[in-house]
Amino acid sequence: MSVNSNALGSNKLKRRTSLTDTNLLLIITVVVFVIMYICAVVFLKKGFTKPQMFFNILNENASLLVLSCGMTLVMITGGIDISVGQVTSLVCMACAVHLEHNNGNVITSMLIALGIGLAFGVVQGFLVAYLEFQPFIVTLAGLFFAKGMTTIISSDRISITNEAFLALCKTEVTIPFLGSVNKKGIFVPASMEIGVVVALVIVVLLFCLLRWTKLGRNFYAVGGNNQSANMLGINVKLTKFLAHVLCGLCAGIGGYVFFLHACSGSPLHAQGAEMNAIASSIIGGTLLSGGVGNIVGTLFGVLSLSTIKNIVTSLGLEDPWWTNITVAAMLCLFLLIQSIILARKNKNKK
Amino acid sequence: MTATDTKVNSGKNVKEFISKIVHNQLFIPLAALLLLVLFNLIADPSFFKIALEPSSEGNLILSGNLISIIDNASELAILAIGMTLVTSASGGQDISVGSAIAIAGSVVLRIVKVYSTDISNGQFFGVIVFSFILCAVVAALFGAFNGALVAYFKIQPMVATLILFTAGRSIAAWINNNDNISINDTRFAYFGNFIPGIPVPTPVFITAICLVVIALVLKFTNLRLYSQAVGINSSSSRLNGINPKTIKLLTFIILGVCVAVCGFIKVSRTSSITYSVIANNIEMDAILAVALGGNNLGGGKFNMTASVLGAYVIQFLTTTLYKFKVSSSAISAYKAVVVILLIIMSAPVVRKWINDMKNKRQAAKASSQVGKENI
Numbered sequence: 001m002s003v004n005s006n007a008l009g010s011n012k013l014k015r016r017t018s019l020t021d022t023n024l025l026l027i028i029t030v031v032v033f034v035i036m037y038i039c040a041v042v043f044l045k046k047g048f049t050k051p052q053m054f055f056n057i058l059n060e061n062a063s064l065l066v067l068s069c070g071m072t073l074v075m076i077t078g079g080i081d082i083s084v085g086q087v088t089s090l091v092c093m094a095c096a097v098h099l100e101h102n103n104g105n106v107i108t109s110m111l112i113a114l115g116i117g118l119a120f121g122v123v124q125g126f127l128v129a130y131l132e133f134q135p136f137i138v139t140l141a142g143l144f145f146a147k148g149m150t151t152i153i154s155s156d157r158i159s160i161t162n163e164a165f166l167a168l169c170k171t172e173v174t175i176p177f178l179g180s181v182n183k184k185g186i187f188v189p190a191s192m193e194i195g196v197v198v199a200l201v202i203v204v205l206l207f208c209l210l211r212w213t214k215l216g217r218n219f220y221a222v223g224g225n226n227q228s229a230n231m232l233g234i235n236v237k238l239t240k241f242l243a244h245v246l247c248g249l250c251a252g253i254g255g256y257v258f259f260l261h262a263c264s265g266s267p268l269h270a271q272g273a274e275m276n277a278i279a280s281s282i283i284g285g286t287l288l289s290g291g292v293g294n295i296v297g298t299l300f301g302v303l304s305l306s307t308i309k310n311i312v313t314s315l316g317l318e319d320p321w322w323t324n325i326t327v328a329a330m331l332c333l334f335l336l337i338q339s340i341i342l343a344r345k346n347k348n349k350k
Numbered sequence: 351m352t353a354t355d356t357k358v359n360s361g362k363n364v365k366e367f368i369s370k371i372v373h374n375q376l377f378i379p380l381a382a383l384l385l386l387v388l389f390n391l392i393a394d395p396s397f398f399k400i401a402l403e404p405s406s407e408g409n410l411i412l413s414g415n416l417i418s419i420i421d422n423a424s425e426l427a428i429l430a431i432g433m434t435l436v437t438s439a440s441g442g443q444d445i446s447v448g449s450a451i452a453i454a455g456s457v458v459l460r461i462v463k464v465y466s467t468d469i470s471n472g473q474f475f476g477v478i479v480f481s482f483i484l485c486a487v488v489a490a491l492f493g494a495f496n497g498a499l500v501a502y503f504k505i506q507p508m509v510a511t512l513i514l515f516t517a518g519r520s521i522a523a524w525i526n527n528n529d530n531i532s533i534n535d536t537r538f539a540y541f542g543n544f545i546p547g548i549p550v551p552t553p554v555f556i557t558a559i560c561l562v563v564i565a566l567v568l569k570f571t572n573l574r575l576y577s578q579a580v581g582i583n584s585s586s587s588r589l590n591g592i593n594p595k596t597i598k599l600l601t602f603i604i605l606g607v608c609v610a611v612c613g614f615i616k617v618s619r620t621s622s623i624t625y626s627v628i629a630n631n632i633e634m635d636a637i638l639a640v641a642l643g644g645n646n647l648g649g650g651k652f653n654m655t656a657s658v659l660g661a662y663v664i665q666f667l668t669t670t671l672y673k674f675k676v677s678s679s680a681i682s683a684y685k686a687v688v689v690i691l692l693i694i695m696s697a698p699v700v701r702k703w704i705n706d707m708k709n710k711r712q713a714a715k716a717s718s719q720v721g722k723e724n725i
Contacts, residue, residue: 080508080509127690127694130699131694131699131700132699134647134648136442136443136508137637137641137647137689138690140634140637140689141686141689141690142686143686144631144634144682144683144685144686144689145682145683145686145687145690147679147682147683148679148680148681148682148683148684148685148686149683151677151679151680152680152683155677155679267679272516275512275515275516278509278512279512279516282509288505288506288509321519321520321521321523321524321528322520324516324517324519324520325517325520325521325524327516327517328513328514328516328517328520329517331512331513331516332499332513335499335503335505335509335510335513336503338505339503339504339505340503342504343504
């Protein structure tokens with residue numbers, strides 16, 4: 001870019017608009033998150049000053065983070081996948097039954113989780129990309145299929161007693177230089193669960209995928225303009241298919257991360273997770289129309305969403321409806337911002 | 351008579367006749383209905399038994415599976431009306447109807463709860479009318495909110511309605527302070543169950559009224575033409591003097607009123623409300639009804655009769671599954687399979703593929719005939 005900076009004025013203009021399109025949304029999200037967190041630290045103080053609070057947010061939302069990353073990929077190609085939440089629930093239930101009733105071991109349960117996610121991704125991707133169905137309808141069917149299958153497998157809550165798995169659940173990564181001093185004056189280092197590590201690794205991997213690989217750039221091209229991507233020689237169908245497969249895989253992994261956090265299987269697990277994942281992606285600056293989005297934005301989207309939930313509960317509004325209403329309000333706000341930005345972009349084109 | 355006989359006799363006309371039937375939009379829902387009826391006839395003929403029995407309150411009422419299907423499909427049929435219009439005009443579906451029903455029901459209960467049970471019939475009727483009008487206004491406002499997001503901010507309908515989908519049930523709980531309200535007045539239950547002396551469930555009448563109203567509206571106004579025009583090409587309809595934004599907003603408001611009627615019936619059925627469960631998954635069924643009616647989910651032309659018929663088919667399917675002791679939460683898996691089959695059948699790619707196969711076969715036949723002639 002620096003080479004082009006002294007080129008024609010029109011080039012400069014182009015560069016500036018591209019910056020506003022993709023990065024403005026990301027900047028808004030980051031700023032909102034930082035302001036929110038600082039306000040929480042200054043005004044609420046209830047634990048927000050401790051680093052552990054931040055890691056608790058991560059611990060609770062590791063699976064949401066993985067799901068949102070998959071969702072972002074699909075949304076960049078212009079699709080949507082609303083089955084991820086129920087796939088999570090199905091994965092938890094299948095793994096729980098495998099570990100408890102079939103005396104399976106941890107490795108095979110991981111393979112089951114990946115298999116379920118992959119199966120959903122492949123089937124939905126095939127229906128969306130090659131048979132050209134509306135992604136919303138296909139994944140809605142997937143959602144209901146997963147929901148039904150979960151209850152068919154077992155309608156009761158299953159708690160895990162498998163020792164190897166419980167050991168894995170309890171494994172925590174401590175961060176030696178971050179932490180707080182507790183009431184007795186002992187320094188307690190901050191720690192995070194193993195699921196968070198998995199989630200962060202996936203964030204980094206997908207970030208690299210989107211940023212530096214051919215496939216990642218193809219995602220943006222397909223989402224930005226289907227036809228011109230096709231003319232550029234990109235296999236549009238395959239790209240869409242792969243996006244759904246990756247999203248399915250993310251759902252499988254996210255499901256297992258949720259399983260690690262919850263240590264049980266229940267049909268009530270991850271209710272509404274798909275809506276949270278979509279909301280986080282949107283808040284993170286992914287445009288619904290496709291072509292614009294960023295994994296880092298999604299990370300901040302998840303953080304903002306979960307921070308606001310924590311703030312609402314620590315404000316004393318403990319009635320369960322308040323979190324839903326705030327999340328909806330936040331989603332509405334960001335959708336409006338997106339809509340305005342898109343409208344401005346269209347005007348610039350004309 | 352002879353004319354039709356000769357028509358039928360000539361094979362080509364039969365083919366044309368069949369293709370005319372197959373390509374009629376009512377074919378898919380009717381075929382599905384016939385399939386279900388046949389299945390039930392073979393599995394258990396007593397499925398269709400209808401009896402006139404005294405209820406627990408001593409009134410003579412009709413009971414039987416068919417009656418319960420027609421009764422329970424009422425909400426779905428009413429929703430299908432609004433959903434078809436929204437689908438046609440905006441090319442997307444409203445997934446917040448279940449949450450909006452919870453809100454509407456909550457509003458009704460809040461109003462009716464305030465009045466004591468010993469008011470006269472006339473006064474009670476007034477209260478009911480007032481509560482219904484209020485809930486219709488509230489639901490229409492929420493519909494307008496969705497519609498405004500879709501029409502003026504150009505957000506995809508399913509994502510715009512996601513907001514209310516997330517918040518709706520919470521708002522419903524908030525309206526009544528999360529209390530579990532139940533109405534003791536038996537007169538309130540008339541609207542969702544039976545009016546003494548009339549053996550047919552009341553929701554059936556309410557649905558009939560709604561259907562007549564929408565039929566008249568479609569017959570005497572330009573609503574059908576306009577919403578189809580907007581759905582097919584909104585910018586060219588704008589050039590023709592239709593305001594696409596107003597039409598989209600209008601369809602969402604109509605859906606809101608439909609939702610209010612559904613919410614009213616729903617709370618009247620049980621005289622109480624459970625915020626997280628009421629009308630659960632009904633949005634899926636409503637979308638499925640529209641799809642089953644053979645309407646294009648991407649907007650444009652629609653057939654209201656087919657949609658409403660689709661709603662009854664779905665309720666038939668649900669009741670059949672219940673009869674075979676499928677648990678209520680597992681039903682969604684079976685329905686998902688039905689959806690997938692439906693969309694595969696209606697997909698343009700698959701249709702094109704089938705046509706290609708047909709053409710290929712015909713071409714092969716023709717070439718083989720040519721080959722024979724050469725020999």
